Amino acid sequence: MPTISVITPAYNAANTIQATVASVLRQTFTDFELIVIDDGSTDETLSIVQGLDDPRIRVFSFSNSGPQKSRNRGIERASGHYLTFLDADDLWAKDKLACQLEALQQTPQAAVAYSWTDVIDETSQVIQSGRRATANGEVFEALLEENFLGSGSNPLIRAEALKTVDGFDEAIVAGQDWDMWLTLAARYAFVGVPKVQIFYRKASSVQSWSSQLRRQEKGLSQVMAKHLAKRPALTISKSACWANCYRYLLFECFQKCPPSPSNGVLALQYFARAIALAPRWWSQRAHLVLVVLMKSTAYLLSFRPLSKRQVASKTTRGHG
Numbered sequence: 001m002p003t004i005s006v007i008t009p010a011y012n013a014a015n016t017i018q019a020t021v022a023s024v025l026r027q028t029f030t031d032f033e034l035i036v037i038d039d040g041s042t043d044e045t046l047s048i049v050q051g052l053d054d055p056r057i058r059v060f061s062f063s064n065s066g067p068q069k070s071r072n073r074g075i076e077r078a079s080g081h082y083l084t085f086l087d088a089d090d091l092w093a094k095d096k097l098a099c100q101l102e103a104l105q106q107t108p109q110a111a112v113a114y115s116w117t118d119v120i121d122e123t124s125q126v127i128q129s130g131r132r133a134t135a136n137g138e139v140f141e142a143l144l145e146e147n148f149l150g151s152g153s154n155p156l157i158r159a160e161a162l163k164t165v166d167g168f169d170e171a172i173v174a175g176q177d178w179d180m181w182l183t184l185a186a187r188y189a190f191v192g193v194p195k196v197q198i199f200y201r202k203a204s205s206v207q208s209w210s211s212q213l214r215r216q217e218k219g220l221s222q223v224m225a226k227h228l229a230k231r232p233a234l235t236i237s238k239s240a241c242w243a244n245c246y247r248y249l250l251f252e253c254f255q256k257c258p259p260s261p262s263n264g265v266l267a268l269q270y271f272a273r274a275i276a277l278a279p280r281w282w283s284q285r286a287h288l289v290l291v292v293l294m295k296s297t298a299y300l301l302s303f304r305p306l307s308k309r310q311v312a313s314k315t316t317r318g319h320g
Contacts, residue, residue: 004097021057029095092153165183179226228241
């Protein structure tokens with residue numbers, strides 16, 4: 001029985017899965033199993049993982065069911081005393097498992113250890129620093145205000161704690177990792193490791209980011225409604241928590257959605273909701289308000305160049 005079970009759901013991750021697995025295999029703490037759940041990949045993901053020669057790797061393949069079902073399947077098959085998750089395109093620092101395990105062993109009242117996350121691009125270069133959170137112990141309200149763990153590839157969790165909360169909620173369409181961390185935080189203490197040890201990859205090749213953002217909006221709303229209903233009495237502002245969600249969606253829109261009038265409208269919708277929910281926050285950041293308005297205007301005034309086929313079609317109709 002290994003000390004730690006690492007669970008990696010993988011779907012069409014042929015371009016990144018080998019580097020992700022390598023970041024696990026080079027951990028300084030070596031008593032682990034790596035459970036890869038292939039979620040019906042149609043590329044070379046499965047053959048790449050099956051070709052890796054390490055007895056700690058266990059591979060299971062299923063028809064496509066989504067990342068949360070894959071994570072739950074991994075939990076069912078895990079035998080470690082501690083569990084952690086690593087998405088198939090993210091990376092770990094080599095001391096991630098060692099530091100988080102030490103933090104939990106030194107803090108027996110805590111069930112979850114987390115580290116700091118930075119964002120990397122498709123070439124694995126750091127492009128953005130994540131939140132440097134220092135919250136320890138009871139972190140539910142801090143986590144409700146902002147998902148400071150940064151990604152689903154972050155925490156190390158005591159197996160008995162994870163298995164008491166019945167796995168990831170498959171009814172939530174997005175933000176399921178945040179939902180899980182909140183569910184754990186409602187019952188258990190957290191301990192932080194003040195080091196950058198998770199590298200969350202943001203790809204720029206995802207199609208139709210506007211529809212992805214709409215899905216994220218729905219998922220975040222599900223998470224907020226679920227946990228506010230369970231804990232109606234809070235010392236923090238519920239409006240501020242909702243405002244943080246819409247600020248996140250606004251900045252994601254600018255980062256990932258190409259300039260277009262429809263995406264400009266989407267950005268302004270998120271901005272309007274964010275500013276209505278937390279006007280004081282924006283009143284203290286006049287420069288940021290100006291930047292958002294200028295960027296939104298640029299999106300509204302933008303247009304996509306016509307393809308060669310469209311140009312030819314218009315030319316033909318013009319001479320008809």
